[in-house]
Amino acid sequence: MVRAVAVVYAGAIYAFIFLPVLVLVLFSFQGTLFPIPPFNGPSLRWYEAVLNDPRLTSALGNSFVVAVTTSGLATLLGFLAAWGLARFELPGGVLLRGLITLPLTVSYLIIGMGLLVFFNALGVPKSLIAAGVGHVVINLPLCFAIVYSQMGEHQANIERAARDLGAAEWQVLALVTAPMLWPALFASFFLSMTFSWDEFVISFLLTRFDTTLPVEIWNLLRAGLNPKTNAVGSMVFGISIVLAIVFELTAFRRRPQ
Amino acid sequence: MTALLAVERLCHRFGAAKVLNNVALGVEAGSYTVLLGPSGSGKTTLLSILGGFLQPSSGLVTIRGVDCTALPPARRPTATVFQDYALFPHMSVGSNVGFGLRMKGIGRSVRVKQARDMLAVVGLAEAFDKKPHELSGGQRQRVALARALVVEPAVLLLDEPLGALDLKLRRQMQDELKSIQRKVGTAFVHVTHDQEEAMALADHVVVMNHGRIEDQGPPERVYGRPATRFTATFMGESTLIPGHVSGEGRVETPLGHFPATGLAAGTPVRLAIRPEHVRLSSTPDAIAAVVTDVVYQGSFKRVTLAPAAAPEIAVVARLPAESNFRPGQPILVEFVPAGIVILKD
Amino acid sequence: MSLSAVRAGWASITPALAWTLLFFVAPFLVMAVISLHPQEAGGFSAANYTQFFANPSYWRALTNSLEVTLLVTAVSIVLAYPFAWILATLVPERWQRLALMLAVLPFWTSYVVRSYSWLLVLAEKGIVNDTLIRLGLLAEPAQIANTRLATIIGFSHFFVMLLTLTIYANLKQLSPNYRKAAADLGAGPVRAFLHVVLPLTLPGIMVGAFLTFVLAIGDYITPQILGGNNELLMPQLIMMQIGRRGDFPLASALSIILMVVVSIAYVACARWLKIERA
Numbered sequence: 001m002v003r004a005v006a007v008v009y010a011g012a013i014y015a016f017i018f019l020p021v022l023v024l025v026l027f028s029f030q031g032t033l034f035p036i037p038p039f040n041g042p043s044l045r046w047y048e049a050v051l052n053d054p055r056l057t058s059a060l061g062n063s064f065v066v067a068v069t070t071s072g073l074a075t076l077l078g079f080l081a082a083w084g085l086a087r088f089e090l091p092g093g094v095l096l097r098g099l100i101t102l103p104l105t106v107s108y109l110i111i112g113m114g115l116l117v118f119f120n121a122l123g124v125p126k127s128l129i130a131a132g133v134g135h136v137v138i139n140l141p142l143c144f145a146i147v148y149s150q151m152g153e154h155q156a157n158i159e160r161a162a163r164d165l166g167a168a169e170w171q172v173l174a175l176v177t178a179p180m181l182w183p184a185l186f187a188s189f190f191l192s193m194t195f196s197w198d199e200f201v202i203s204f205l206l207t208r209f210d211t212t213l214p215v216e217i218w219n220l221l222r223a224g225l226n227p228k229t230n231a232v233g234s235m236v237f238g239i240s241i242v243l244a245i246v247f248e249l250t251a252f253r254r255r256p257q
Numbered sequence: 258m259t260a261l262l263a264v265e266r267l268c269h270r271f272g273a274a275k276v277l278n279n280v281a282l283g284v285e286a287g288s289y290t291v292l293l294g295p296s297g298s299g300k301t302t303l304l305s306i307l308g309g310f311l312q313p314s315s316g317l318v319t320i321r322g323v324d325c326t327a328l329p330p331a332r333r334p335t336a337t338v339f340q341d342y343a344l345f346p347h348m349s350v351g352s353n354v355g356f357g358l359r360m361k362g363i364g365r366s367v368r369v370k371q372a373r374d375m376l377a378v379v380g381l382a383e384a385f386d387k388k389p390h391e392l393s394g395g396q397r398q399r400v401a402l403a404r405a406l407v408v409e410p411a412v413l414l415l416d417e418p419l420g421a422l423d424l425k426l427r428r429q430m431q432d433e434l435k436s437i438q439r440k441v442g443t444a445f446v447h448v449t450h451d452q453e454e455a456m457a458l459a460d461h462v463v464v465m466n467h468g469r470i471e472d473q474g475p476p477e478r479v480y481g482r483p484a485t486r487f488t489a490t491f492m493g494e495s496t497l498i499p500g501h502v503s504g505e506g507r508v509e510t511p512l513g514h515f516p517a518t519g520l521a522a523g524t525p526v527r528l529a530i531r532p533e534h535v536r537l538s539s540t541p542d543a544i545a546a547v548v549t550d551v552v553y554q555g556s557f558k559r560v561t562l563a564p565a566a567a568p569e570i571a572v573v574a575r576l577p578a579e580s581n582f583r584p585g586q587p588i589l590v591e592f593v594p595a596g597i598v599i600l601k602d
Numbered sequence: 603m604s605l606s607a608v609r610a611g612w613a614s615i616t617p618a619l620a621w622t623l624l625f626f627v628a629p630f631l632v633m634a635v636i637s638l639h640p641q642e643a644g645g646f647s648a649a650n651y652t653q654f655f656a657n658p659s660y661w662r663a664l665t666n667s668l669e670v671t672l673l674v675t676a677v678s679i680v681l682a683y684p685f686a687w688i689l690a691t692l693v694p695e696r697w698q699r700l701a702l703m704l705a706v707l708p709f710w711t712s713y714v715v716r717s718y719s720w721l722l723v724l725a726e727k728g729i730v731n732d733t734l735i736r737l738g739l740l741a742e743p744a745q746i747a748n749t750r751l752a753t754i755i756g757f758s759h760f761f762v763m764l765l766t767l768t769i770y771a772n773l774k775q776l777s778p779n780y781r782k783a784a785a786d787l788g789a790g791p792v793r794a795f796l797h798v799v800l801p802l803t804l805p806g807i808m809v810g811a812f813l814t815f816v817l818a819i820g821d822y823i824t825p826q827i828l829g830g831n832n833e834l835l836m837p838q839l840i841m842m843q844i845g846r847r848g849d850f851p852l853a854s855a856l857s858i859i860l861m862v863v864v865s866i867a868y869v870a871c872a873r874w875l876k877i878e879r880a
Contacts, residue, residue, distance in 0.1 A: 006688045013685045020719035021708045023729055037732040081618035088611030103626050105868050107820020109837050113857045114629030121632055137625050169610045198713045201822055214714045233715035240710035330786040337786050343779035347801045357787035
């Protein structure tokens with residue numbers, strides 16, 4: 001009895017979760033002009049249209065470059081700060097920790113608005129770099145929190161042992177601490193990448209002509225329902241899933257139990 | 258007389274693995290039973306079946322003559338003390354102890370009184386309003402005990418109850434467990450892999466290995482006259498010497514012959530000798546050996562010997578602390594006749 | 603602690619600190635200052651803030667936002683909890699990871715695309731209306747897209763996935779012995795759940811609820827795509843100021859008001875949200 005109810009309930013939730021994705025992917029193969037029933041297909045014409053649209057392909061490249069560079073920077077800064085705050089008792093450490101994690105509690109919209117107003121006041125023009133600055137702001141506290149939470153006392157002892165054997169601070173950091181925290185660093189980088197890859201509002205506010213994929217999709221979307229949007233959405237979904245599987249197979253399999 | 262709790266022909270499988278194989282066991286009212294065995298011996302599985310958390314593949318569990326095999330935990334007269342105590346962290350100690358009474362629908366005032374009384378029995382009367390995380394490991398263990406005892410089970414089941422404590426506290430809690438058990442008079446069934454704990458606590462010790470009961474009985478008997486090779490080496494230490502029964506009612510071994518009765522000639526056997534039954538000797542038929550290792554243990558020395566006749570057998574002896582042997586030295590020993598146990602191979 | 607160690611400590615946190623001060627704190631201060639220089643009135647005044655509380659259409663955006671966000675949070679918890687519970691207790695152990703990964707698979711669609719997909723589903727000629735009409739349950743298409751209901755469905759879709767993850771993690775963290783102990787002491791499944799499992803998973807629910815609240819109240823895309831412009835939520839109101847009117851001071855003031863609302867929620871949930879070191 002309980003089982004039957006559970007199966008029906010779980011089935012309903014799965015249906016709710018998958019309905020929009022299935023509709024999205026199905027109608028990306030639509031042969032006619034509108035992604036609504038009835039389905040005429042399958043056809044690859046909209047995928048062709050996406051690949052032949054230089055605005056979409058360049059936005060895809062932009063998104064990738066922004067995601068990789070800002071995630072690398074956020075992971076590096078977050079790691080250094082986590083190490084400094086976990087290993088040294090600095091005056092006001094609790095306050096500094098609070099300050100670094102503060103952006104986590106602020107909406108992306110507000111962070112984007114702040115940077116827009118700030119850059120505007122300084123006369124800095126809109127650009128991909130401006131958006132990248134914003135992406136580091138949102139991902140830095142996340143990387144910090146992930147790495148900080150993984151810095152345990154036993155690792156401090158291993159670092160002490162390295163110092164005892166004559167390693168300088170930068171050597172301790174590069175040869176002992178970073179390799180030891182590899183899973184946390186990888187997770188930080190990967191999570192940052194997915195957030196940056198998917199971020200819309202900051203890029204929307206801070207870029208103009210050369211922009212990222214979510215903003216370009218948004219521009220496409222303003223023209224109404226269009227199977228081309230389905231096609232590009234399905235492609236992004238496919239790429240993300242492949243990356244997620246790679247992440248699953250590398251980061252989680254190697255983590256010691 | 259029928260036992261309070263009886264287990265008959267109990268078998269259990271996890272997939273293809275046989276975890277319990279034809280187990281039979283009786284627990285008398287007011288007794289302290291200890292299930293002893295290495296990890297993977299099936300002792301915890303047996304306890305889970307007694308508690309109703311697992312359904313056995315086959316066999317019968319009766320309590321007070323009533324078949325309980327298929328009864329859920331809530332409906333059988335057992336209560337369990339879990340290895341991690343499983344105290345509810347969001348409730349006070351008093352609410353934890355009163356939980357079982359509350360589930361029975363007993364009113365608040367009665368509940369509080371009984372919970373207080375039971376906490377007093379385990380020596381924690383002052384902890385009533387505290388939260389579990391404010392208590393030490395030993396105190397949490399006593400709260401878990403009180404919580405299980407307050408519902409007045411016929412049998413109390415304890416799963417490695419001292420496993421989470423450090424050695425000193427473990428020995429202290431061991432004495433306390435025994436005295437609480439005497440005070441309340443409930444039958445306790447206690448699982449452990451620590452043979453010292455088993456000997457200190459048990460009226461009835463059950464030695465398990467590979468899903469079978471190897472031996473059971475009073476600890477003095479199980480230690481003194483072990484029934485199997487496993488028992489002889491797992492419960493305390495023994496030297497095992499291979500041999501066979503010869504015609505004249507004696508056992509021939511590489512180290513000489515020893516008396517044996519009631520065994521057919523030709524039966525392969527092993528002699529089991531406890532370290533304290535090996536003593537220095539000067540008689541003509543003493544066993545000549547060479548000392549290979551000496552470990553000082555405070556009140557005695559644990560000496561390992563290689564007999565000249567069969568150097569591959571490492572004989573372990575417990576010799577006086579003041580004896581002065583060094584590795585490589587020759588030595589003459591004999592076995593105390595009363596301490597020789599003959600085990601069928 | 604030696605002086606050189608203190609210096610190493612400071613050196614390692616300086617880059618992150620500088621970044622946060624320069625690109626988070628400073629912009630925020632600039633925004634605060636600009637919000638006090640109204641575009642129309644000029645000079646230095648709190649007109650943007652007084653206007654917000656005086657003008658019912660602005661005020662309405664905040665109450666709309668709060669209503670939608672709280673409703674989404676509640677609906678998502680109510681839908682996700684039983685689902686997470688089923689995954690954690692009724693699904694066989696070795697299938698759980700797969701079941702969970704499937705349950706959050708649509709996370710990997712782009713966030714803009716996710717809202718767009720719901721638009722496809724809920725549109726006038728979309729699959730829901732199409733199916734209901736074919737089945738004879740509807741005579742003509744229902745208006746679902748461009749309503750508050752569509753916004754709530756779109757939001758709930760995302761947050762049911764998110765909360766399933768956090769609640770599942772919470773349920774798995776509980777020692778199974780808690781449930782066994784409750785059963786052993788005479789509690790049936792319902793009472794074991796109410797007295798033991800639910801209170802112990804409350805912290806996880808609170809973390810999930812806070813995340814839902816913060817992410818939903820600041821989101822522009824979902825209400826803009828699915829809710830349309832029939833009723834405005836705070837983020838839409840803010841974007842409107844910079845888009846159509848270029849009124850940075852008013853947009854700044856509205857952003858600060860939104861941030862204050864989120865801060866109040868943060869303070870309310872603060873005790874559940876500590877970062878602990880392993």
